Amino acid sequence: MGKTIIEKIIQDHTQDEVKPGKIVWMDLDIRSARDFGGPNVAKHYEREYRDEPVADPTKTYFTFDLCVPACTLKYADNQQICRGFAKKHRIAVFDVDKGIGSHVLMEEGLACAGKTVVGTDSHLNILGAVGCFGQGMGDVDITFAFKTGKTWFEVPESLRVTIKGGFDWPTSAKDLTLFILKNLGTEKAALKAVEFLGDSTTNLTLSNRITLCSMVTEMAGIIGFVPQFDEPFVQEILDFSGEKMMSIQGDPDAEYSDEVEIDVSGLPPQIAAPSSPTNVFDVSELCGTEIHSGFIGSCTNGRLEDLQEAVRVLKGKKVKEGIMLKIVPATQKVYAELLQEGVLEDLFRSGAIISNPGCGGCAEGHIGLTGRGEVQVSTGNRNFAGKQGKGLTYLASPAVVAASCVRGEICSPEDL
Amino acid sequence: MERTYFTGKIWVLSDLEGQLIENIDTDQIYHNAFLHITELAKMGEYALGNLEGWKDFPKKAQPGDMIITGRNFGAGSSRQQAVDCFLALQVSLIIAPSFGAIYFRNAVNSGFPVLKSHDVERLVLEGKLETGDQINVNVLSGECTNVTKDFSFGVLPMSEVQHAIFQVGGLFRYGNELR
Structure with a gap:
């Protein structure tokens, strides 16, 4: 019997028999904690293991990305607790200047194809974008992982999703992702590893794959992989992290719990209305809805390419008077690219507000929050009631957010 | 002490129509208004405090009682309190067709x-598992008996790992014993 992608990666990290439903002990290549969860990891560790060393300091990291630099006393304390623990155990910290931990782990080549990575970020399965098995966990689990370098895991079933057809600007990977969410809901991919296949996935860039894989969490899936790629993607990953992109494919005779086909031919821009990421419409259906602010960033849409999509709409135009367009690059590296490519200047001239790198409003610790009555169009991944504040959040692509901020109401770039 | 056999009275978490309630999320099990409580003993009184029809559960439950519930129990957030509140009440175990992934880990x-069973939905529907029934559960073999109604049924046996962690009383102690 052949193996699916997730079964292959897990088998590479365990002596146990790997098949869906079986619990195995899995070796972890990287274990990490953020400024949320991290302080509890430090506290649990000191209580349970006192001065004993972590399993391997070179495979253990803190990544601060939620409230960076700390703008609340609680986070300032919590980050300092983590720094103290890190110093004592000789663990590296990607500190408040570095940006979103999951992205930094990919940039540094620590999270790459075939590896296993855990951390206190429920969107860590985003690492599927580079063929890495990433998984978010609670602080008890992560404490144990720091100490032992292992975790137990129930091998998930796999779901095959074949994407048919292609689409053109202004439709983007975010629109594709929202449309898949509309089709799968929170049931079809629940507790499963998802393999996204089909010719139109081959040309997806790293940013595109990140966008798609980041929202497998909202599909209630364990992780998503996009195994088809060709030479340009291999080169992109080499330039990005210095890593040679390894190909991991599901075997033809592997067992999949289900197969789904989704036709995206001619797909128009999509938008998820409050208060669920699966509450998805064509942008044209909600066109004209008044907004007060826009947010471009988050682990889903915070890379150079995402912000270039926004600039494609914004260049030579202005954000409408009274509308806030809040922009948060994913990482310091992205910030440097924005400077180099002149994107920062274009964004600035359009009237956008640009912050330092980080998670943005998803975490309540950074910009992107909404007040009661505020309507925000965001490139984030969650729009649950109360998540980003008391306002209403719509989820869309960078291009749709940019266009909507120019007009002051929900619209597609083509409407400008 | 080997803890393999359990015996106790069951609570079937059903709605007014007698259907097992599905997708009970962590906010219904333990509302976020009480997340600041860190002392385990104080968490019991909030168990199921946000689940329609079951808000008085903490007053009714006795130590050793068991819970039978619908699929995807513990969906939602990663809060540990949604598990700890049942430990505080000394509920001995929960049987459901499935659990939320993070809830199950916690x-x-x-x-x-926490035990999975393919049988309970049908048995509740047929009236063969009712609140107040006395049942015996062997967590290792998965064999169960409804003593009140005199028949046997099954739950999926605990995996080796789950059983080993369970026997020593948690992941940290389990880890200590590995050394």
Whole structure:
């Protein structure tokens, strides 16, 4: 019997028999904690293991990305607790200047194809974008992982999703992702590893794959992989992290719990209305809805390419008077690219507000929050009631957010 | 002490129509208004405090009682309190067709028996599992007996790992014993 992608990666990290439903002990290549969860990891560790060393300091990291630099006393304390623990155990910290931990782990080549990575970020399965098995966990689990370098895991079933057809600007990977969410809901991919296949996935860039894989969490899936790629993607990953992109494919005779086909031919821009990421419409259906602010960033849409999509709409135009367009690059590296490519200047001239790198409003610790009555169009991944504040959040692509901020109401770039 | 056999009275978490309630999320099990409570003993009184029809559960439950519930129990957030509140009430175990992924991990890591069963939906529908029934459960073999109604049924046996963590009382102690 052949193996699916997730079964292959897990088998590479365990002596146990790997098949869906079986619990195995899995070796972890990287274990990490953020400024949320991290302080509890430090506290649990000191209580349970006192001065004993972590399993391997070179495979253990803190990544601060939620409230960076700390703008609340609680986070300032919590980050300092983590720094103290890190110093004592000789663990590296990607500190408040570095940006979103999951992205930094990919940039540094620590999270790459075939590896296993855990951390206190429920969107860590985003690492599927580079063929890495990433998984978010609670602080008890992560404490144990720091100490032992292992975790137990129930091998998930796999779901095959074949994407048919292609689409053109202004439709983007975010629109594709929202449309898949509309089709799968929170049931079809629940507790499963998802393999996204089909010719139109081959040309997806790293940013595109990140966008798609980041929202497998909202599909209630364990992780998503996009195994088809060709030479340009291999080169992109080499330039990005210095890593040679390894190909991991599901075997033809592997067992999949289900197969789904989704036709995206001619797909128009999509938008998820409050208060669920699966509450998805064509942008044209909600066109004209008044907004007060826009947010471009988050682990889903915070890379150079995402912000270039926004600039494609914004260049030579202005954000409408009274509308806030809040922009948060994913990482310091992205910030440097924005400077180099002149994107920062274009964004600035359009009237956008640009912050330092980080998670943005998803975490309540950074910009992107909404007040009661505020309507925000965001490139984030969650729009649950109360998540980003008391306002209403719509989820869309960078291009749709940019266009909507120019007009002051929900619209597609083509409407400008 | 080997903890393999459990015996106790069951609570079937059903709605007014007698259907097992599905997708009970962590906010219904333990509302976020009480997340600041850190002392385990104080968490019991909030168990199921946000679940329609079951808000008085903490007053009715006795130590050793068991819970039978619908699929995807513990969906939602990663809060450990949604497990700890049952430990505080000394509920001995929970049986459901399925659990939320993080909830299941948290329960196992706390040494709290959460057991999956393909049978309970049907048995509740047929009136063969009712609140107040006395049942015996062997968590290792998965064999169960409804003593009140005199028949046997099954739950999926605990995996080796889950059982080992459970026997020593949690992931940290389990880890210590490995050394």
